Amino acid sequence: MHAHRQLHPPFWEAVKKDTHVVSFHRGEYFESADASPWYIAYRALRLMWVSDAFFAQVAYRARMRLRARGVPVIPRLLHKLSMMTSQVSIDEMVVIHPGVNIAHGQVVIGGLSEIKSGCVISPWVSIGLQAGNLKGPTIHENVFIGSGAKLLGEFEVGAGAVIGSQAMVNRDVPAGATVGGIPAKVIGNS
Amino acid sequence: MQGLFAQHPGFRIAVLADARVTCHQRGERHDFRSGRDAFFQVLRLMWVSDAFTAHVAYRLRAAMLRRGVPVLPRMLHRFCMRNAQVSIGPGVVMQPGVYIVHGQIVLDGLVEIGSGTVISPWVTIGLRGGDIQGPIVGTGVNIGTGAKIIGPIEVGHDALIGANAVVTTSIPNAVTAVGMPARVVKSAD
The missing domain is CATH 2.160.10.10 (Hexapeptide repeat proteins)
Structure with a gap:
């Protein structure tokens, strides 16, 4: 179980690629490869505000990384948060590679x-x-x-x-x- | 309405049976050693299972409806909807011992759910236009994800409703029904 958790992508890499893919499907131009970290963070924050499920998606990414590091309690609260904000319920055993678009939750x-x-x-x-x-x-x-x-x-x-x-x-x-x-x-x- | 509310099961009995069925379906120990053990198992499930907190809140609400408590039931209903997107109408009589897998369900109308039933996400059990009598679901029925069961029909004991099925006619005992509209694909023997 613990080894399996290490399959989850690193938080920053996942959020970067997710921002890229979600922007692409929303018809917004965004090239993550040569953008500065600050610009990527701005675009990610913007998507968390304008896109229905991106906040829940980032909460999920954070949850899986905290889980991999063995942090208690907080991952479960993040899970509840993504269920309450966009009804996104993803089990711990699921592996989602960086760059997935959850359209509305x-x-x-x-x-x-x-x-x-x-x-x-x-x-x-x-x-x-x-x-x-x-x-x-x-x-x-x-x-x-x-x-x-x-x-x-x-x-x-x-x-x-x-x-x-x-x-x-x-x-x-x-x-x-x-x-x-x-x-x-x-x-x-x- | 008060006569209908009298059919809701008591809080303690319902939550105990729900916890047992939930533990059993999750593949965990489901024989509780004592009242204390059962209490901690319920708390544990409320933490680890997606919909169990909402389930307990629903049971509390049903028990309050039975006693005619004002205001609070509606607030608990809002809590269920926020917490796990579980929306169960006041006319739904849910027998003790039901497993709600992840939440995300809508049940409304004069509906009866038997014990041992498993309700997957995105399930709707409800009404067809102009009739407030909803389905009567037997015991041990397994309802697949995305299934809709609507209208004044009966679903037999131990039936299996496939994912995304739309059930608008009565289903006999112990059969598998799939498709849109649902038809029986595997009979009892």
Whole structure:
């Protein structure tokens, strides 16, 4: 359990990349690679004010780093804070790589799941377990998860896939495919 | 309304049963050794489980409604909504021993929830236009994430409602129902 916690990205690197990706999806220009730390901090603070879920996302990043360092009590309070501000509830076992966009909040992520950079998570999404298996899905780079989609069980979502609104995904999704329905089927390709 | 409120379970019985079911579903020890042990287990769950604080607040509110206490129930309701986005209407009778996984649920209307039921996030159990009678959910039902159960219907004991299912017709005992609108995909035997 403790070794697993070390998989969480460092706080600053995660917030920097998150700011970059969220700005990009909001249609705002921001190049984090050659920006000064002060400018990045300003942009992150600005997003915490104007974007619905960015405050909760930063609280989550802080929580995971404090957890990795073995700080007591505060991580749990940060968790409650992200639930209360944007209804973002992410379990400790989940690994979210730097650079993910939680569009408005309202997200529940649980189990041993992994989400890679560039993913967009819309509202009312659940990512998690099916009964009797602790492993959740692995979601590769640049996947778009539509509003209300549910991804449950142990499987992989290929890079660049699009998960349609209200889809119920319980098996592998090929890279670049668009899936939809209950249970989700491939309905297109990009 | 007071006759309806009389159906709410007592606070102590309800919270004890809820704690047992929650511990059991979380894969933790669920046989409490003493009243003292149970008390500390409840406190522990309120700290570690996403929705248990809101759950206890709801139970307190239901017990207050039963005794006709004014104002406070509404404030506890607001607290549940803030704390874990749990919004349960006053007409909902929840039997002791229900597990709310993470919160984020809306239950309203004349609804009955049996004991042993598991309610996942983004679940709505409620009404269909023009009828205040909502669903009657049996015991041991497992409701998947994002499922909607609406209208004057009955969900049988030990049924399994799949993720994102929209249930608008009665479901028999011990079956699996999925899809939109939900249909039975796996029967009892």
